[in-house]
Amino acid sequence: MSKALFIGAWLLAWTVAPAEQINAWLDAKYEEQLDLSPMARGYAGEKKDYDKIDDMSEAAADRALEWQRKSVEELKAKFDRAKLPPDAQLSYDLWIYQYEDAASLAKFRRNVYVFDQLYGPHTRIPQFLMQIHSVDAPADMDAYIARIGGVARAELQLLEIAKKNAAAGSRVPRFSYVAMIPQARALITGAPFGGQGNSAVWNDVQTKVDGLAKAGKIDAVKADAYKAAARKVLLEQWKPAYEQLIAWFESEVPKADAVATGVGKNPNGKAYYEAMLASSTTTQLTPEQVHRIGLNEVARIKGEMEQIKQQVGFQGTLQEFFKFVREDDRFYYPNTDQGRQAYIDSATAHIAFMKQQLPKYFGVLPKADVVVKRVESYREVAGAPQHYYMSTADGSRPGVFYAHLLDMRAMPIPQLEVIAYHEALPGHHMNFAIARELTDIPNFRKYLYINAYQEGWGLYTEKLAKEMGAYKDPYSDFGRLTTEIWRAIRLVIDTGLHSKGWTEEQSVKYFLENSPAAESQIRAEVQRYIIMPGQATGYKIGMMKMEELRKRAETQLGSKFDIRGFHDTILGRAQMPLDLLDQRVDRWIEEQRAR
Incomplete structure (x- = not known):
């Protein structure tokens, strides 16, 4: 063997071996962690401890957090982060992040709403x-x-x-x-x-x-x-x-x-909200900063809505256009079983269209399918948000886009298309399924849920779908702006409720003044923010970061920018906090430049 080949082989061994070692260690630790949660195994499609439901006691929560703390100590003792290759460093950082986030929120155990009407x-x-x-x-x-x-x-x-x-x-x-x-x-x-x-x-x-x-x-x-x-x-x-x-x-x-309001009025409530905000956005933004970002985004998006109002020839103010879109029967399916099936069929057709467009914008595609279903009657809530349920890694259980169809007047047709893209393709299903199907990352990363990343991606793809040829009907494009301003409004209302003492009615009023969403939909949304402090802020903060990263990559790479490569960089190593995503995209930019 030549000296150059020997040195190359030695360098390869030096970089691969630590990665293999930490991946094996993390997989073993994750198996231990799953032993604490038979339900997590079930969601992953496994049948070990198949006869058990998780221990939900506070003592069990204490044991789980202490196990995490000790695992982080062991990680730091066993591995020198500086000697790990970049993806192994990411695994190292994510393992520590999980614990630090859990430990931060564990301080506020008495502040948690255990049962609620949406995800209780x-x-x-x-x-x-x-x-x-x-x-x-x-x-x-x-x-x-x-x-x-x-x-x-x-x-x-x-x-x-x-x-x-x-x-x-x-x-x-x-x-x-x-x-x-x-x-x-x-x-x-x-x-x-x-x-x-x-x-x-x-x-x-x-x-x-x-x-x-x-x-x-x-x-x-x-x-x-x-x-x-x-x-x-x-x-x-x-x-x-x-x-x-x-x-x-x-x-x-x-x-x-x-008279419902936020958690700020509860004992230690403001500190709890700040911790939830940090967890949900993976940033150090203050409630006041988030509030101002929301106000600015609401104003910007309303300008785009004015343009569509003019495009469709509506004579009147934007508020009057909101009322028209909110109330006119043409924008709703009938509140019958036939109307509900029409909604499901339409969403399915939009997803089928998107499947055909994906290869132009993504190199890695999910193997698992995604289907549209109505929420089961025992948990259905009129006006409640649609949501996604994950597929299994082997694709034997498809992903599910669930829609609450109890009240069809809370399900405007102009918003149907954009929500299908957010919940299914290229949104949540794309992200979760690809993560679960990866074979070269530690298993714990396949099941990580980082609110700002996941929901930021969902909102980013709503706008991306326009590039991909969606929203041919201007009212559907208006529906897209309706859901984007909805997420900007969330920044204003979530911080208003939990940091500024806004009431439910104040929040509904602000929402109605700045969105054409149906009032029943708006009220269900506001009630969601009340019982889930901070969660709703992750969407817009995450989207804005992803748009910032894309603009940075396009500016720095010019003709070398590849949209498929960029999206594979965002999705290709599963979920992570926004600061770590920022670092990952910077590395990709440098790699593209070097080519």
Whole structure:
């Protein structure tokens, strides 16, 4: 071997070996971490600990945080960051970031709203059981029945924490309890609990047991035995747990604020909000800075809306145009099953169009498919935001774009196209599916959720879709601006509620004055911001960073700029805080220059 080849081989070994070592260590640690959360394994499509629901106690949370702290100590002792190649350094930084973010928020345990009307565990954990727990063999049904009891236990653990937090001064406003009561009741209404029809969980039990019987994996006697066992645990454990939840929700209604506002009024609430803001944006922006960014963006986007108003020939003010788009029947599907199916069909068609455009803008594409579904009746809320549910790494479970279709007057047609792109392609599904399908990063990175990155990407792709040939109807383009100003309004309202003491009604008024969104949609949005402090700020902050990075790359690379390479750089190593994304894009720019 020549001296040059020897030196090259030595350098390769020097750079690859530390990366392999830290990746192996991180994968082993992530396996330990997953042992603390059987549900996380379920979301990943794994069947280890398939009969368990997570321990939701505060003691378990303490153990998990202490485990993270020790793992960071071990990471720093075992590996010299300076000697790692760039992607391994990123893994190193992300492992530490996860712990530091969790430790920062753990200081505010008593400030957390445990249950809420949108993503509360009273609906989220049953959804996990029914949507994520697949039954392919008799052992899976045994595990399902065990998990029914686990759901009941977890709900009661969370109820104890919610009671402590409410006693400490952190309870959701009245509207949230009022919405949660029927949600919880729906999960114990119908067979086998009583009332007309079947409950959602009983339907699921029967479907899964009958599926095993149809496949010849169990006989009729075993099928009946499974149904009897499920009925027993539903009546003896699930139902009493939900009755306790309902009784507590009802007892809280008179104690909760009828005039809803943010968390700033709660004990230690302003400090809690600042921590949530930092976590949600992955920046050190103050509430006042975020508020001002929002005001500036609202003013800018309204200027673009004026242009579309003129394009369609509307005679009147922008406020009058808002009223027209908000109220005219042509902009809504009928509030019928046919109207709901038309919405789903239209969203599916837009996603199909986008699939054809993707190869022009992305080098790496997801293998898993994405489908559109209506939110299940037991957790559906009129006007609530559409959302995405992740696919599995092997593509056996597609990603799902879920739409709340209870009230079609809260689902304006001009916004349909842009929301399909945000939730499915090239938005959330693109990001989550590609991350899960990567084979050369530590496993923990495939499942990281960084709010500003993920939601910033979703909002960035809404605008990108226009470049890709979408929004041929000017009203759909106006819908795109409607959702962008909506995210700018979030910066104003979220900080207004939690830092400036705005009320729900003040927030609804500001939203109505600056957006054509339907009033029921607006009210549901504002109520979301109230119970999820800080989360809504990640969208616009993340989008603005990604646009800044793209402009930087285009300016510095000129004719060398490749849009596919840029997007693969953003998506190709999974999610990360915005400062680390900034560094990654800078490295890519330097690599392109060197070529």
